[in-house]
Amino acid sequence: MPPIRNPILPGFNPDPSILRVGDDYYIATSTFEWFPGVQIHHSKDLANWDLITRPLTRKSQLDMRGNPDSGGIWAPCLTHDGDKFWLVYTDVKRKDGSFNDLYNYIISAHAIEGPWSDPIHANSSGIDPSLFHDDSGRKWFVNQLWDHRCRPSFVGIVLQEFDPSSGKLVGPRKNIFTGTELRITEGPHLYKRNGWYYLLTAEGGTAYQHSCTLARSRDIWGPYELHPDKHILSARDAPFAALQRAGHGDIVDTPEGKTYLVHLTSRPTTQNRRSVLGRETAIQEAYWAEDDWLYVKNGPVPSLYVDVPGTRDESVYWAEQRYTFENGLHKDFQWLRTPEPERIFSTSEKVLTLFGRESIGSWFEQALVARRQTHFSYDSETTVDFSPTDERQFAGLTAYYSRFNFFYLTVTAHSDGKRQLLIMRSEASWPVGNLATPFNEPIQLPESGKVRLALSIRGPALQFFYALEGEVLKKVGPVFDASLLSDECGGHKAADGSFTGAFVGMACSDVNGTATPANFDYFIYRPVEDESDRYDI
Structure with a gap:
């Protein structure tokens, strides 16, 4: 079966969050100031994707009038807890200067097409929220933490429990990961495997230093140790690679046990390296090594061609x-x-x-x-x-x-x-x-x-x-x-x-x-x- 060519979601489709439920794959991407909010694509084979819904369709969920350019919906996270779908997202009202004025929301639905609930306001302490469903039944909310006194103002990843019955965050809140020397640590996703909690983050800003950083801990509260390579995906040291600005990723397993990383990327053109198509979604094959760490196949530089379960009809x-x-x-x-x-x-x-x-x-x-x-x-x-x-x-x-x-x-x-x-x-x-x-x-x-x-x-x-x-x-x-x-x-x-x-x-x-x-x-x-x-x- 021939490989497919990245990106899998061409054009403006950044900050992918991927999910598999049975044989169905879903990717949610950021829509920023464009309405309706959040794009969700569906696939059966990781190669062919169809836009099936934009869940934020009504005023009670989203009103972006007055939001600046590139404000609005940032970095949605789509998950499923075995009963229903959960979507968390940020609505950014201000993004320049010392303050990020924003709201992090949680909505849910029993079917991907909806109807989706009215939002629960979780917090406003930083961007890029995600929701992790632990095998104990507890739900954990993580987001980037913003501190207006610092430059840059990204000071780590904060963790707090979410109680769905009361519809709010409960218990202690802790900064569990402050990142690496690349800084601008954001885009967190939590996973659990073989007794380890894995924390995947984006670092280096979303331009040409962008990277995916992986860390792990035996305790969800940390401390988190860094991956031996620190950054499992990045094009920052490969200026001539076809896929640039690679970072902000998420992980999914196939029913057969293969692992894939989806990530944002861009394909700059002209001598000025201009990304006309914006930040797109690409996919990389990955694998778990004997040391219980995840590695990108042929990485860390992203590959233009990747083997996935399906093939693609390019005439479409x-x-x-x-x-x-x-x-x-x-x-x-x-x-x-x-x-x-x-x-x-x-x-x-x-x-x-x-x-x-x-x-x-x-x-x-x-x-x-x-x-x-x-x-x-x-x-x-x-x-x-x-x-x-x-x-x-x-x-x-x-x-x-x-x-x-x-x-x-x-x-x-x-x-x-x-x-x-x-x-x-x-x-x-x-x-x-x-x-x-x-x-x-x-x-x-x-x-x-x-x-x-x-x-x-x-x-x-x-x-x-x-x-x-x-x-x-x-x-x-x-x-x-x-x-x-x-x-x-x-x-x-x-x-x-x-x-x-x-x-x-x-x-x-x-x-x-x-x-x-x-x-x-x-x-x-x-x-x-x-x-x-x-x-x-």
């Missing part, structure tokens, strides 16, 4: 996706922050109607519906019917990373009410977020009628196109640097301060406050084979 990866809206919004799409989607879009008329709200990049309520960029090169297209009255109303097609980083082809109007086609782009200037000026000369449009909008990305090159009804697409504007839509340019001053990935989608703004609608008939995402994206062996 390269298939064109044509989305229409007769049956609602396709599962590939998300929107930003709000748990009240009826305020920003509707599909009741069998088209996607976006109601113009705040400006693109707003941290509160903007009408932007988009899907992940999962290929280095692709074409995208839509048609918009929009009747703006002035320059404060605009709608169209956007390649989007954050408020500080986007390209936006818009139908808008001059102050005299005449329709125009205008390109807007950000300057990637954190923390200001200005539009880049001067603007390209706007193109005059007829006073009514649909406008076809398209873009092509070929590696680092982005080109917009447009056409009026009955016409062929023609280029508009210059070739832009698409590699700016990356973690490294995501609007944060540090390479490990932006956490999502590039999206492409439809948006509508009306900063007059009159909610002018824009109708989109369809949306096309067409992968184009790129040398960086080849999946042949």
Whole structure:
């Protein structure tokens, strides 16, 4: 059986938590400011994965209006105690400066598709919570511990018991592991095997020093001794490896007794090492040695090709996706922050109607519906019917990373009410977020009628196109640097301060406050084979 090629979840799918229940595997990944919250994929063979649910779907579970870029849902942990599924997650309200203002929550469900419970607030002392079900029946909650007096503010992994009957953390709380010299110790997961408690953590930050660190103890409270190699997975000493930024992992066993480690990774391109597809999920085969320590096969550098129980049909990866809206919004799409989607879009008329709200990049309520960029090169297209009255109303097609980083082809109007086609782009200037000026000369449009909008990305090159009804697409504007839509340019001053990935989608703004609608008939995402994206062996 031929090996598969990493990543197994391409595009923005970071911080994987993996679980097996019977013959079914599940991976939960972070969604940050994109709603609904948490992506859960399902597989039978570790090779083929399907997005089956996003469990945080209602206001009582999640409201991210006001959360910053790359805030929101961090590092979910999905577990099963033999009776029901448990999901813990962080909602980050502030992430820069000395304070991390956040909430760690616990929800549960008897079926993976839900219904999922309303959340229990566990604590707010640090990020990346996980829940461990001991064979004694006790449940333990671990998370990274934050101390605003320190630089960096990551001071270890804290352990406390969770009592499901009372719905709260109980008993003593202890910092059980302060990490190694790599520092920034986070992403904890606990396991038990042969009388040992194993603690897997992420260290080194989520950029190019990222690593998986393993420690163990006979007592859950510690002390924890370090793995002989300290870090069982990392690409920090392999700058030319295909998979970079490898860390934040989780472990799963197959029914046959094989062990695998899933982890986040990225595939940077250009000489500037820019991760346009964000942090993705990869898998590595691992094994338990005679010393009762886990080792990554051919590690610690992550392998591009890995043997798993299944094989993969790569034609699915390269298939064109044509989305229409007769049956609602396709599962590939998300929107930003709000748990009240009826305020920003509707599909009741069998088209996607976006109601113009705040400006693109707003941290509160903007009408932007988009899907992940999962290929280095692709074409995208839509048609918009929009009747703006002035320059404060605009709608169209956007390649989007954050408020500080986007390209936006818009139908808008001059102050005299005449329709125009205008390109807007950000300057990637954190923390200001200005539009880049001067603007390209706007193109005059007829006073009514649909406008076809398209873009092509070929590696680092982005080109917009447009056409009026009955016409062929023609280029508009210059070739832009698409590699700016990356973690490294995501609007944060540090390479490990932006956490999502590039999206492409439809948006509508009306900063007059009159909610002018824009109708989109369809949306096309067409992968184009790129040398960086080849999946042949």
